[in-house]
Amino acid sequence: MPGNSMHALRYDRYGGGVAGLKHVEVPVPVPKKGEVLVKVEAITLNPVDWKIQKGMLRPILPFRFPHIPGNLWLPGSDISGEVVEVGPGVKKVKPGDKVVGMVNHFTGGGLAEYAVFKEFITVKRPAEISAAEAAGLLVAGLTAHQALSQAGIKLDGTGERKNILITAGSGGVGHYAVQLAKLANVHVTATCGARNMELVKSLGADEVIDYKSPAGAALESPSGRQYDAVIHCATGIPWSTFEPNLTQKGRVIDITPSASAMFTSAMKQLTCSKKKLVPLLLIPKARNLEYLLNLVKEGKLKTLIDSRHPLSRAEDAWAEIMDGHATGKIIVEP
Numbered sequence: 001m002p003g004n005s006m007h008a009l010r011y012d013r014y015g016g017g018v019a020g021l022k023h024v025e026v027p028v029p030v031p032k033k034g035e036v037l038v039k040v041e042a043i044t045l046n047p048v049d050w051k052i053q054k055g056m057l058r059p060i061l062p063f064r065f066p067h068i069p070g071n072l073w074l075p076g077s078d079i080s081g082e083v084v085e086v087g088p089g090v091k092k093v094k095p096g097d098k099v100v101g102m103v104n105h106f107t108g109g110g111l112a113e114y115a116v117f118k119e120f121i122t123v124k125r126p127a128e129i130s131a132a133e134a135a136g137l138l139v140a141g142l143t144a145h146q147a148l149s150q151a152g153i154k155l156d157g158t159g160e161r162k163n164i165l166i167t168a169g170s171g172g173v174g175h176y177a178v179q180l181a182k183l184a185n186v187h188v189t190a191t192c193g194a195r196n197m198e199l200v201k202s203l204g205a206d207e208v209i210d211y212k213s214p215a216g217a218a219l220e221s222p223s224g225r226q227y228d229a230v231i232h233c234a235t236g237i238p239w240s241t242f243e244p245n246l247t248q249k250g251r252v253i254d255i256t257p258s259a260s261a262m263f264t265s266a267m268k269q270l271t272c273s274k275k276k277l278v279p280l281l282l283i284p285k286a287r288n289l290e291y292l293l294n295l296v297k298e299g300k301l302k303t304l305i306d307s308r309h310p311l312s313r314a315e316d317a318w319a320e321i322m323d324g325h326a327t328g329k330i331i332v333e334p
């Protein structure tokens with residue numbers, strides 16, 4: 001059983017970046033009805049963690065401070081650990097089980113020795129999968145899964161062979177999307193930095209473009225293909241760049257939709273355009289997480305680990321995720 005207090009990282013106001021983070025001792029959270037308390041073994045960071053701290057979701061997510069980061073709006077953040085206590089009504093897991101899950105954004109933070117999360121998004125972790133590998137699958141893996149599904153791709157490979165583009169194929173979401181798309185028997189073109197082109201090819205991309213090259217900036221397929229779908233994991237690319245590269249009914253699944261992307265999306269709907277821009281908001285589902293864990297167990301999907309940091313130096317991980325140049329996932333370990 002845990003003691004009464006634990007080490008955590010916290011911030012007390014919006015803004016401040018790495019300098020705004022503080023190491024603190026706080027009470028260990030207590031699981032309520034339908035919740036599990038987990039001794040954290042690995043946490044992965046996502047860009048949304050620093051975006052929340054910056055205040056980018058302020059209109060929709062008013063936090064009570066002080067706040068332990070790792071909390072997200074809706075999805076929650078990514079944790080692997082061992083169940084140490086369960087709240088009333090929990091049936092799926094018991095103390096001693098190794099699990100992965102997401103913290104509830106109202107109750108507890110991820111960057112801590114213990115965390116509480118809801119049973120509905122708690123899944124047992126097979127013994128063959130490390131805590132770090134499993135944690136990466138949460139926000140990033142589930143987003144890749146959802147984006148491909150929203151693009152009309154059958155992940156079991158039984159659909160028609162489509163031609164897709166994945167931007168930022170080296171990132172947290174992108175590296176899973178490339179692998180899942182390949183398993184789905186899709187022709188994959190991916191963009192990434194020059195340093196990662198061989199790596200992204202090894203994940204299964206058929207064609208890789210350096211995003212800083214002229215062809216990369218124009219998103220032009222080296223073999224002249226048009227895309228049935230784009231899984232857009234990078235940012236800052238306008239609709240006018242996508243549009244000429246899409247097939248007649250091509251769609252862009254935008255996982256970081258800007259205000260102008262939302263406007264374009266609405267206009268495409270209003271005008272009944274065949275080409276569409278679809279904003280994505282992750283809806284985490286345990287069955288999709290189980291699907292991804294199974295692929296990892298079978299050796300068909302892997303988590304690329306960019307770097308690992310102890311909780312005592314979690315601010316280094318924070319600086320890295322803010323920098324936006326991770327190859328795969330950044331891990332923090334208590």
Ligand SMILES: NC(=O)c1ccc[n+]([C@@H]2O[C@H](COP(=O)([O-])OP(=O)(O)OC[C@H]3O[C@@H](n4cnc5c(N)ncnc54)[C@H](OP(=O)(O)O)[C@@H]3O)[C@@H](O)[C@H]2O)c1
Nearest residue numbers: 047143168170171172173193211234255256280282325326
């Ligand atoms: N809607 C949702 O629910 C949801 C869920 C998850 C993530 N997201 C959002 O999705 C975005 C991606 O997340 P992530 O975790 O994958 O980010 P990430 O891991 O931080 O992405 C970093 C990677 O992107 C590459 N990159 C940066 N700019 C690029 C460009 N213009 N073209 C190609 N590659 C580029 C970088 O390569 P270099 O180092 O070579 O520059 C790096 O490898 C973020 O904005 C995040 O907030 C949204």
